[in-house]
Amino acid sequence: MWCASPASPHHAQHVAVEFVHPVIVGKPALAAVALPPHDLTASARANARPGDVLVAIGPAGSAGVLDLVRRTPAWGVTSVWIGGGERPAAGVADHVLWLPDEAAEHDGGFILLYHLLWELAHVWLEHPGLLQPDAACEGPVCTTCSDEGRLAEVIEVDGVSAVVRAGQRAERVDLALVGTVEVHDLLVVHAGMAITRLDPAS
Amino acid sequence: MTGGGSFLYPFLESEETDASALLADLASSAEAKAAESVRLRRTSIAGLADDLDRVATAMAAAFRSGGRLLTFGNGGSATDAAGLAALFASPVAGRPLPARSLVADTAVLTALANDVGVDVVFSRQLIAHGRPGDIAVGLSTSGGSTNVLKAFAEGRRRGLLTVGLAGYGGGAMATCPDLDHCLAVEGQSVHRTQEAQSALAHALWQRVQHEFEREGAP
Numbered sequence: 231m232w233c234a235s236p237a238s239p240h241h242a243q244h245v246a247v248e249f250v251h252p253v254i255v256g257k258p259a260l261a262a263v264a265l266p267p268h269d270l271t272a273s274a275r276a277n278a279r280p281g282d283v284l285v286a287i288g289p290a291g292s293a294g295v296l297d298l299v300r301r302t303p304a305w306g307v308t309s310v311w312i313g314g315g316e317r318p319a320a321g322v323a324d325h326v327l328w329l330p331d332e333a334a335e336h337d338g339g340f341i342l343l344y345h346l347l348w349e350l351a352h353v354w355l356e357h358p359g360l361l362q363p364d365a366a367c368e369g370p371v372c373t374t375c376s377d378e379g380r381l382a383e384v385i386e387v388d389g390v391s392a393v394v395r396a397g398q399r400a401e402r403v404d405l406a407l408v409g410t411v412e413v414h415d416l417l418v419v420h421a422g423m424a425i426t427r428l429d430p431a432s
Numbered sequence: 433m434t435g436g437g438s439f440l441y442p443f444l445e446s447e448e449t450d451a452s453a454l455l456a457d458l459a460s461s462a463e464a465k466a467a468e469s470v471r472l473r474r475t476s477i478a479g480l481a482d483d484l485d486r487v488a489t490a491m492a493a494a495f496r497s498g499g500r501l502l503t504f505g506n507g508g509s510a511t512d513a514a515g516l517a518a519l520f521a522s523p524v525a526g527r528p529l530p531a532r533s534l535v536a537d538t539a540v541l542t543a544l545a546n547d548v549g550v551d552v553v554f555s556r557q558l559i560a561h562g563r564p565g566d567i568a569v570g571l572s573t574s575g576g577s578t579n580v581l582k583a584f585a586e587g588r589r590r591g592l593l594t595v596g597l598a599g600y601g602g603g604a605m606a607t608c609p610d611l612d613h614c615l616a617v618e619g620q621s622v623h624r625t626q627e628a629q630s631a632l633a634h635a636l637w638q639r640v641q642h643e644f645e646r647e648g649a650p
Contacts, residue, residue, distance in 0.1 A: 238518060244511035251507065253622040334518055336634040338627035339513075342469045345623040346462050353458060360451045 232274055232307075235287035236294030239267040241312075241340055245285055248348040257352055270294050271301065275383075275414075278307025280398045287311075287340060289332070290318040291390070299323045300428075304383040304416060306327040306397045312343050379418040379425060384411050394419060443444075457592055470613035472624050473631035475619050480632065487613045488597055488639030492647075494567050495640070502561065502592075504554040505571035508533040508626050513571050515631045526641045534558075534583075554583035558636030563633050571626045571633075572596070573615065575603020584610040597632060599625030 231249060233242035241263040249262035262285075265273045271294075274284065284307050295311060299322055302309040312324035315332035327347070329339045352407060356377040382394035382403065391404050392411055396419055405411060408424045418426040477484070487554050491501070501520050503513035513533045520531035534557045536539065544553045558568060568587035572579040575598030587594045588610040595613045598605040602616030619625035 239513060240511040240514035240518065242617075243514070244508050247507050247511065249478060253508075335632065336515070336630065336637075338469065338473050338630035338634075341508075341627050342506075345627070346465060349465075350458060350462065353454075357454060360454065373602050 231260065231283045231285060232265055232278055232296065233262060233285045233287075234265045234267075234298055235275070236270055236272050237288050237292060238335065239264070239365050241287040241335075241344075242267070242285075244341065245287070245344045248344065249351075252348070252352075258355075260351070265277070267294075271297050273317050274298060274307075275301070275305070277300075278305050282307045283310065284308070284324070285310045285312065285344070287313065287344075289313055289335075290362050293416075301383055301416065303381040303397065304395050312340055312346075314339060379420045381428075382417045382419045382424070384413050384415045384417065387411060389411060392417075392424065394424070435632070457483055469624055469627045472617065472619050472628045476619075476628040476632055477635045478612075483613060483615055484632070484635055484639055487615065488636055488643055490593055490612070491567055491636070491640050492643035494565055495529050495644075497565050498567040499502065499530075499567055499593070500563075501529065501567045501569060502534055502558065503569045503571070504534040504557075504580060506577050506579065507571060508622075509571040509577075509629075510631065512626065512630055515630070516569065516571075516637070518636070519637050520640075523637070523641070527644050529640070534561075551578045551582055554579050555586040556589060558583055558586045558592070562587060562590045562592050565593075566590075566592045567595065569595045569597065571598075571629055572603070572628070573599040574603065575605040577598055581605070581608060583609070584608055593597050597629045599629065 233245040235241040246262040249260040251259065263299035278284065284298060284302050286298055286309065288295045290313060299309045301309060308326065310321040310325045312320060312327045314329040317328050318326065319392040327343050331339065334340055380396050382396035384392050384394050385400060386393040390406060391402050393400055393402050395415060402420055403419045403424045405424050408417060410428045411417065411427055416428040417424040485531050501517065503517045505513040514535055517531040517533040520529045522528055522650060534554050541553050542556065542558050548556065562568065568583060570583055572580045581604060584594045584596065594609065594611050596605040596611045597615050599617045599619050601618055603616050606616055608614065617625050617628040617632065619628050
């Protein structure tokens with residue numbers, strides 16, 4: 231689990247220490263790391279693997295958080311965004327935990343949210359029977375993710391094709407429909423073709 | 433398996449596959465904890481209102497005389513100490529005041545912990561940086577962190593204003609002779625205590641800002 235709070239790095243560190251060094255004796259230590267705030271995206275890109283979780287903390291307009299959560303689908307990473315005040319756009323992260331008051335960043339509100347997150351994570355870990363994959367996503371055809379356009383991040387450009395990171399794996403895609411792309415650009419890929427290049431985050 | 437099975441094999445509960453009952457339990461438990469957090473944060477601020485006013489007045493006077501705020505703590509309290517220093521030094525609104533945390537520099541922290549011992553990681557920094565008139569704010573949920581208590585002793589020796597934020601009624605901080613002020617939360621869990629400490633720290637910052645608004649610059 232990767233923790234990021236560019237505007238207030240202490241929150242990411244607090245999340246990480248909760249998981250790594252639990253306050254309740256006997257609870258297992260879980261792998262959580264606060265990302266270096268000056269190097270968030272590059273550090274997450276190098277370290278995150280499919281199946282990991284990103285917990286981001288910050289206001290809706292946080293450029294650092296936005297750049298992370300728009301890329302996490304390409305990395306196969308589930309995103310959780312904790313914040314307060316004005317909400318971010320719907321669907322911008324996989325899960326949004328939001329408090330109405332901006333002061334929640336300072337008055338213990340955010341801390342309450344990630345304390346509960348830690349506690350509930352342990353409850354689910356203690357009930358492995360409840361963590362079975364969704365039946366709808368098993369078998370040769372997944373009703374939610376097969377044969378759809380998928381988000382991908384460019385790893386390497388090789389003339390008319392590129393190697394991209396697209397969720398669970400890296401793959402090669404044809405660039406004929408999108409033209410020139412650069413390393414770290416985000417593409418939508420479908421059936422071996424890049425079909426759209428996304429604009430950089432504003 | 434039914435009847436005695438779950439008694440004989442309590443681990444079977446971990447094999448259950450129906451999430452709905454557990455989800456309902458977890459939702460109500462989380463709501464109760466959130467309500468307790470809000471209650472403890474409100475009652476801590478209300479119950480300590482006079483103390484908060486006194487500490488804020490003393491801190492504002494120290495800042496006016498050129499004092500700087502130095503914060504410290506361990507683990508989650510270290511991050512809360514860093515957050516408190518950031519709130520004073522770079523608030524979204526209001527007057528920035530000189531403040532930093534003694535947990536920020538990993539080179540200094542690891543050098544002191546490795547070469548001398550973890551008990552001195554804050555007190556040695558106060559020897560280097562603390563000047564009479566500065567403010568030392570230490571956080572400890574137990575109230576008993578040795579390195580925090582040692583820093584208060586060093587701060588007192590050097591003429592700093594010493595302020596402690598503690599849980600569990602204050603622990604050792606409640607009777608610490610080196611503290612000018614102790615703000616103690618009555619929380620019964622580390623997590624609710626940390627949340628209330630954060631609320632107290634925020635209330636303290638608001639009051640210090642108010643002192644400057646009330647009396648004007650500088």
